[in-house]
Amino acid sequence: MISFVRGPVAQLSLAQAVIDVNGVGMLVHATPKTLGGLRVGEESTLTTTMIVREDSMTLYGFADADEREVFDVLLSVSGIGPRLALAVLAVLEPESIRRAVADADGKAFTKVPGVGPKVAGRIVLELKGKLVPTAGAGVPSAPAATAMAWKDQVVAAMTSLGWNEKDALKSIDAAMAAEPELADGGNVPAILRATLRWLGQDGARQSSRVR
Known part of the structure; x- marks a missing residue:
């Protein structure tokens, strides 16, 4: 290994x-x-x-051993493969996953692309007792954490591609204003694609105005 x-x-x-x-x-x-x-x-x-x-x-x-531990435990759920386990971690922080399991909050997992109510319920059922919140961890509930997490992840992806943080945030907000349903869903790859698409369209609009 x-x-x-x-x-x-x-x-x-x-x-x-x-x-x-x-x-x-x-x-x-x-x-x-x-x-x-x-x-x-x-x-x-x-x-x-x-x-x-x-x-x-x-x-x-x-990023750390904590994420890997949660990933490995997610793989123990029937029907959850590595790509879907990674998708869960792309949307939810490890502590948010633990808390969602402890609170039997299956709805938190339906924010993950490819996870429907049945799979979410299976995650909660099969991980009960395997993942428990860290003692004393003052984290927000899983849905609230999800709402905050996707923007940070999209900004991080955009800065890795060369944009500065200020321009990345401005572009994300503009793209989500045009497609608010994506922001509600919290699908990081889809939001990133929509933002890059908006940037391309905005560039075309500015080029048209120059002419």
């Missing part, structure tokens, strides 16, 4: 990074928030879990 990787970031995209580990490029899948903390050329360390199947070996990376 590869428990972590360390080295310069060789490549970076919205869903994965390549870490140069002593001349070997290790492809690591991660959430937009985790990837947003990386910069091409800078040395970084990611805690990892390797999923081995008959036809593949895939690395999933996390």
Whole structure:
């Protein structure tokens, strides 16, 4: 098992990074928030879990051991694979996941793309007792945490792509004003795509005005 990787970031995209580990490029899948903390050329360390199947070996990376622990426990739920477990972590913080399980708040998990009421109920049922809130952790409820988390993740993804934080926030707000249903859903990849699409359209509008 590869428990972590360390080295310069060789490549970076919205869903994965390549870490140069002593001349070997290790492809690591991660959430937009985790990837947003990386910069091409800078040395970084990611805690990892390797999923081995008959036809593949895939690395999933996390900002810390706490995220990895929650990811591994999510995989114990029937019907939850690594990509869906990673999607849960892209929307909900580890402590918010623990609290949602403890409060039997299945609705919190339906914010995750691909998780319907039945799967959300299964997560709550099967993880009861496996994930418990950290003692004394003063975190907001899972739905409130979700509402705050998606914007931070989209901003992190945009800054990793070259925008500064001020312009990223301004563009996100403008894009969500045009598509408010995306903001309500909290789907980070969809919001990011909508923001980039809005930026392209805004650039076209400014170019038209110049002419």
